[in-house]
Amino acid sequence: MPTPRSTEPRRKRRLKDKLADWVLGPEGPQRFSTKVSSTGLVTYVPCMLLVVYCGWAGLTPPQLVVPIVLAMLLTVAGFYAALRSGWSRRFADAGLILPQMLASITWDAIGYVLMGAAHAGMLMPAALTVTYGVFALHGRGAYVVQAYAIVVIGGTMAAMCAIDPAVFPVREAVMVYTSFVVTVLMLGWTGRQIAQLRQRERETRAQLGATLEQIQQRATHDGLTGLHNRRHMQAALAHHLARAERDGVPLALALLDIDHFKQVNDRHGHAAGDAVLAAFARIAEATLPPTEIIGRWGGEEFLVLSTRGLSCDQLQAQVDRIRDRLLQAPIDVPTGKLRIDFSAGVALHRRGTAAAALIDSADQALYAAKQGGRGRSVIAGAPALPPAGNPDLRSPVHAGA
Incomplete structure (x- = not known):
């Protein structure tokens, strides 16, 4: 032959x-x-x-x-x-x-x-x-x-x-x-x-x-936090969304928003606000596995994108780990130490869902978390939870106050 x-x-x-x-x-x-x-x-x-x-x-x-x-x-x-x-x-x-x-x-x-x-x-x-x-x-x-x-x-x-x-x-x-x-x-x-x-x-x-390398770093990363910026996160979301549509791999994301951030700026100054953003980014990046992508979405809002097929419950657990670490580590600001919290909305991509619709779904879940008392993570489409019972976690406070 x-x-x-x-x-x-x-x-x-x-x-x-x-x-x-x-x-x-x-x-x-x-x-x-x-x-x-x-x-x-x-x-x-x-x-x-x-x-x-x-x-x-x-x-x-x-x-x-x-x-x-x-x-x-x-x-x-x-x-x-x-x-x-x-x-x-x-x-x-x-x-x-x-x-x-x-x-x-x-x-x-x-x-x-x-x-x-x-x-x-x-x-x-x-x-x-x-x-x-x-x-x-x-x-x-x-x-x-x-x-x-x-x-x-x-x-x-x-x-x-x-x-x-x-x-x-x-x-x-x-x-x-x-x-x-x-x-x-x-x-x-x-x-x-x-x-x-x-x-x-x-x-x-x-x-x-x-x-x-510096130009690329500046083009894809946020100057204050060092995390990926919104442009990079949009490109990453489009890439993984296309993969999810093609291969059927689950794609979950979460929007995180620091609670009462305006009060931090008003009461402690913008330097304190910058310190809070930088510390939050450092703790979140260190807590998340390398397979999850986190970036600054805008202001005090951050986007977490799962790349390994996590379910909403699993990604919510990852987000809650960030909250636990954040509450255990008061942040140094010019006026002392602050303990802060954040709210989060988690959403899961479904076949045929566009990126804007997926972000909007996570944003609505984030709004529900804010309305439910802040300091919590809500999954899009899940029943509303009662307000948080610890008032100290609803606004930034001095550690040990």
Whole structure:
């Protein structure tokens, strides 16, 4: 039976993932380090190809080609084994980037000696190594690579000029070395400029991200209480209302209104009113489970939206827990301590009910709670309860008064 076409890309992806796991290791920091650092090992490829070409062209003794290529392959294999096994992670430079660069430059110097008349060609891989080191390393590491390349290549050229001036003429060496040094220094300068630009770009992005986060926070949260604002709550209500209509998940909400809030402002000042709102928000948010959304609906009125399919009775119990916590925690205001209460109306969405109708149903239940004596929660459609019997809870009072 032929394999469906839709499964072929899947199989290819699975094969690709398995190959990546085998070559680079499992997903995580080790794999990332191996992947990035293995890029530096690629710089050995042009060196090995150059050695093979020089042996084929008769520019270097053919009997040296195989030993040199094998030695380079062993160097690459050693670094790969250290990276792939995770052994390199015991060092600060987990990718062994600096040791790789130094080893590569050392091999470039060895190649300079062995390539005979083609020795100048080995300076190109050295410049390539320095280029990679400048961009892969930061700070002192990049300077070390540059200094090592200048000193090792310069010392090797000077030694060969003294040992075999016929093949390594001094005048040619001076010209080539000067060009090499200028190239290395320019690469280092360019790399530092690019690194600074990238750092500024990262800082700018971080500042923009922080600014956008502040804008989003201000756009969706109330500045005084820190709770979601009315705009966000309207969007959340629309989202969960659509889900309730689609999936049939129960959706309950509650409107909470602080009792006698005007008296708080009139008797104790607007600073006290702000303190009451902030304290109420803090206590309510700490009391409700993370699955319930609470926001400031307007003034001293707050909206609680259940997102986990609570019934009216269950949401009423959550609201009453807020009241219990609030009554047990007098609020500090400039004039002393106040104990406050609130009324609440709870409503349950029914299929086909619009958001405005659901809010209106909760608002009517809230009005019934106010009419019933305040300091209570009423479920929309439930029988009216008798007025509250504790007069102290019907207006804000000083704690302990």
